[in-house]
Amino acid sequence: MKIIDTENLISDHNYLSRIIVAHPFDATLAQKIRQITIRRSERYGIAKENIETDEITGHVILGVGHATCRKADYEALLYHEFGHAADRMSPTFQYSEEQKQALSPTESKCVMEIWNAYINSRLNAVGLYRPSGKICCGTLNGSVQAFPPSTEGALMAHMSILEHEGFSCMRAEEIVQHIWQNPAITLTYTEIIAVVRNALTNKGTEYTPS
Numbered sequence: 658m659k660i661i662d663t664e665n666l667i668s669d670h671n672y673l674s675r676i677i678v679a680h681p682f683d684a685t686l687a688q689k690i691r692q693i694t695i696r697r698s699e700r701y702g703i704a705k706e707n708i709e710t711d712e713i714t715g716h717v718i719l720g721v722g723h724a725t726c727r728k729a730d731y732e733a734l735l736y737h738e739f740g741h742a743a744d745r746m747s748p749t750f751q752y753s754e755e756q757k758q759a760l761s762p763t764e765s766k767c768v769m770e771i772w773n774a775y776i777n778s779r780l781n782a783v784g785l786y787r788p789s790g791k792i793c794c795g796t797l798n799g800s801v802q803a804f805p806p807s808t809e810g811a812l813m814a815h816m817s818i819l820e821h822e823g824f825s826c827m828r829a830e831e832i833v834q835h836i837w838q839n840p841a842i843t844l845t846y847t848e849i850i851a852v853v854r855n856a857l858t859n860k861g862t863e864y865t866p867s
Contacts, residue, residue, distance in 0.1 A: 658687055662695040666721050676735045681783045682743035689746050691715035698722060708738040710745045712752070717742055733780065733787040740776040744846075751845040760850070763822050767853040768846075770822075774815045774836050775844055781808070782840035798826040812837060819856075828856045 658677070660670045667673055678687045691714065698705055698720025706725060709718040719738060728734060744750040760768060780786040790806045795817030797804075804810035804817070812833055819829035832852060836842070 658690050659692045660695065661692065664695075664697060666695050666697060666723065667726060669726075673735065676732065677739055680736065680739055680743055681785065682740055682779065683747060686739065686743050686746070689715055690717050690742065693717045693719055695719050695721060706734050706738055708741050710742045712746050729790050730787040733785060736780055736785045737773070737776055740780065741772070744772075744776070749843070749845070751847050753846060756846065756850060763857070764850070764853050767819055767822050767824070767857070768849050770815055770818045771832065771836070771849050771852060772846075774812070774833050775849070777811070778837045778840040781837075796821060822857075824856050832856065 658674065660673065662670065673693075674687070677690065680686045683689070694716070696718060698707055699722045705720070706722070707720040709720075711717075725731060725734065745752040757765070757768075777786050786808075788806060788808050788811045792803055792806050793810070793814055794801065794803050795814060796802070797813055797817045797820060802813070802817075804813040815833045816826070816829040819833070820826050824832075836844075
């Protein structure tokens with residue numbers, strides 16, 4: 658597994674490699690990833706960690722900021738980002754670039770938000786999730802609120818984003834809480850898309866988990 662980091666954004670590549678080798682989603686993830694390119698991913702000086710994966714070539718692009726390594730939840734961030742890579746590279750998750758490209762901007766944002774909650778729920782179940790520890794603000798149930806720097810606050814932030822994109826507050830809470838409280842459930846990319854489209858279309862009906 659080759660690591661390209663021309664800006665030295667991650668000082669300890671061995672630490673990164675150990676996280677990939679020990680990733681709970683896929684014991685063979687390190688064998689599937691052939692190359693990791695680390696690049697700067699910042700806007701207005703704020704890092705927005707992200708990951709891109711080519712499932713065919715095994716090439717991964719990890720976006721981080723100059724201060725990512727110093728964040729309190731640094732380890733959890735790496736486990737989260739490579740959770741996306743593990744899911745994309747798993748046939749059972751059924752990730753499809755064609756399906757992604759067919760999503761509207763609203764659908765795409767909601768799919769990613771539910772996927773993020775799904776990843777964090779599974780990491781939390783094995784003790785590898787940690788909230789950022791930062792207070793953030795958003796609108797929940799029509800009211801602007803400050804979300805606490807805790808797991809509860811992180812879940813509220815997921816709900817807030819879904820509500821902002823068109824989910825009813827009730828539906829957003831049902832979905833996020835169900836995923837968080839049931840980490841053993843198996844969701845596919847196709848199923849997440851179906852959940853999003855159903856929630857955006859049928860705002861008054863109850864969420865029925867698979």
